[in-house]
Amino acid sequence: MGKRGLLIVISGPSGAGKGTVCQEYLKNHPETLLSVSMTTRSPRRGEKDGVNYFFTDVPAFERLIKKGGFLEYAKVYDNYYGTPKSFVEENLMAGRDLILEIDIQGALKVKEQYAEGVFIFIMPPTMEELKRRIQGRGTETQEELLKRFESSFQEVNYISHYNYLVINDNVEETAKRIEAIVIAEKCRVERNKDFYNQVTGRYRK
């Protein structure tokens, strides 16, 4: 083929079920890779370098920032987290599709640098459902919950920056819709310029 892979950005408010949906998609598409982030935090027991994260130290991370080596990065408390450009670029070049599961702020930054990505916003069927799902975790106080819910609601306004909106009413169905989106995107005319230039060119010779 020699065709570039697709960067499939799966994003949405926390509580929308992004992670479960990505796992379901990857189960059916073992040829697709999950993007590996780089971090300066220490590996936890069982975590492997290059699998769960690329582990590095702060000076190395900051050098990479200066070199423009991240599609996006953020500092959470004392630790950096970021998506290394080289990992993404090498896999796409090799024709592999890559899933990037990321929060909304991160997705918007990725879009600035890589607008050819496919930006999919995952949302629960209603905001009530989102509230219920966030509450379902049962690990937070009422105040924390309200804060998280308010922030989820604010984020919904970023939908217009995305290409697709998928309502996660059922994990299997949602994964199938993402599959359809990936097939369709590969047929988009702007992703097939090489093909039709080649076809018409071959005839001209």
Place this chain on the structure above:
Amino acid sequence: MGKRGLLIVISGPSGAGKGTVCQEYLKNHPETLLSVSMTTRSPRRGEKDGVNYFFTDVPAFERLIKKGGFLEYAKVYDNYYGTPKSFVEENLMAGRDLILEIDIQGALKVKEQYAEGVFIFIMPPTMEELKRRIQGRGTETQEELLKRFESSFQEVNYISHYNYLVINDNVEETAKRIEAIVIAEKCRVERNKDFYNQVTGRYRK
């Protein structure tokens, strides 16, 4: 749902296999309608008004042209053929998807009036294959064949006006790709403004 249906425009050079692909898609999607054209030519034996065509006379057709009642129309020898806007509009409003199988000139005219349509260019795997398929009909002289082939080649340059390019290497696969495109298009953010306005609006109340 109350959602508008999709106008699925299936187009491409003659010899690409548009008709077979549409029939395959419709077989798997009985809820989707094939658009019915209007014509001034006489019905042939077995043809039914409102099924194969809407049959009408020249004055009535020309009145409809003046009223802007066609998405596109053309005069072939002494007969008019056109896609009546009202038929398309009524079905889309009722939430029904509609397939319009049409040549490239027609598709480009439809796009001017209804850019929200999904414009799919069907193409055989190579221009050699296109040549072979056109020759396969065996009903034309060498000169007619060359003329048809030349015109098919010219038309390929219009691909950039379309949203999708589907290579028809296998009818079942092509119909499945169209299915994926339809699912994906229904998830496009710009087609779901009502939904997310409603969701966020409901929360605001």
